Amino acid sequence: MDTNARSAGGRPLRGDCGNCFGLCCAALPFTASADFAVTKKAGEPCRNLDDGFRCGIHTRLRQSGFPGCTVYDCFGAGQQVSQITFGGTDWRQAPESAASMFAVFPVVRQLHELLWYLDEALTLAPARPLYGGLRELLTQTEELTLLGPEDLAGLDMGAHRERVNALLLRTSELVRSGRGKRGRKDRRGADLIGARLRGADLRGASLRGAYLIAADLTGADLRDADLIGADLRDADLSGADLTGAFFLTQPQLNAARGDAAARLPTALERPAHWS
Template sequence: MYSADCEKCFGLCCVALPYAKSADFAFNKDGGTPCQNLNADYRCDIHKNLRNSGLRGCTVYDCFGAGQKISQVIYNGKSWRDDPAIAEEMFNIFPIMQQLHEMLYYLNEALSLEETHPIYTDLQEAMVKTEQLTDQDPKSLIDLHVPTHRALVNDLLLQTSELVREKFKKNMEHNKYSKKIRSRDLIGANLRATNLRGANLRGVLLIAADLRDADLRRTDLIGADFRDADLSGANLEGSIFLTQAQLNSAKGNHKTKLPPSLSIPNHWLE
């Protein structure tokens, strides 16, 4: 529901966002400047070869549908090329809308879980409120203090996590990695075939970690950094708050088990 539909967007992520030359980007780009690979039809000229062209960062970005909401709803199909006067405003709104849509993605998932019955009404109210915020006029969106609303949503997501992981807390009480998990640093860790079922991996750095054949069921993965982590054969079924962008940043194979709403990235099968 809250996923990007690039066919209905005016290439906003390719224009509005800045990036610096690094392992993820082959060149520098200023915010508000169109990427050199953006075509006149707002499609990427090298979309199928981004990873091999030094633009891996593009493959792990997700606007959660913010791009088409701005393009087709807020501006009624009028693009920054059609009317340069609205370009700066449109670009300023984009990261705000992206954050709101990301919250909607997580709230929608929380509402689908049986364990969240005790807070279902609160989740619904937060969902409605967030949707209302996305429907505001451009000036109101720019003036919106996103951290205030994010704090409200985050509290509900934390409650969701506790409810989902409640049955598996004992599994992590004596896990030898518990201290490292609390420190949020598992960079390069050897976690092969480790039972992490029900762990709170919220925001944990798992860069280049070996998670082959690991059990990540009912694990909270919101914001976990999976860049170059190896998920080959890992079981992520029933994990919560996992996104396609996180998977796109990782390694894996056809044996990796994923939630039904997500798919195996193409580069896993190459």
């Protein structure tokens, strides 16, 4: 695990497979595609999951047709559900808990992703006027992760995400305003699939939810850009400068392409598959 990985309330917000019951390999569905070699239903254990809840082909996932697994991270939800919500009793030992555990895992994963964003927002100096509200939402979100299985399954995630997102949006505006007119460049939800953005000046831009699939961002300047929810699958970030880019997650980076020359935020790791 990256020693720079963000944490909230003392818990790491990165997956710890050694303390998880293979939840992402059992709870989540996937469809045969360029990302997965086979189709698997939600709640159906992956055929590669061994008796110790480890992936039997972990070292050769890409070669075996499962690159989608290599770009996934649960933000620490796996070990939270396994060890806290269900007290360390796995779904094989207690098969009657499997359905509940699999239903709760995606909910806690969403909560942990929100913790990642809120924790990062509290490190952004321009957002200081919002720190009180951010801390309050961080505490509320942490408390939600400690609910029991039944309460978690019935949680109105849409409403909670809306409250968090409203404050994250205000955070973004404050951070990007330091870039002047550039910081007001708004490309939220933009269709930039395959876009030629080599060397583009995107400093302080809002790329929230933008579709950057297979975009050429070679050498692009993304300093202080808001990348929350941006789809970076197969985007080329070789030589790009992401210093100070915020609300960027490890799964987003893992889904992109890049090289040793790309400059990244300190809380994130350079993906192993980058050249």
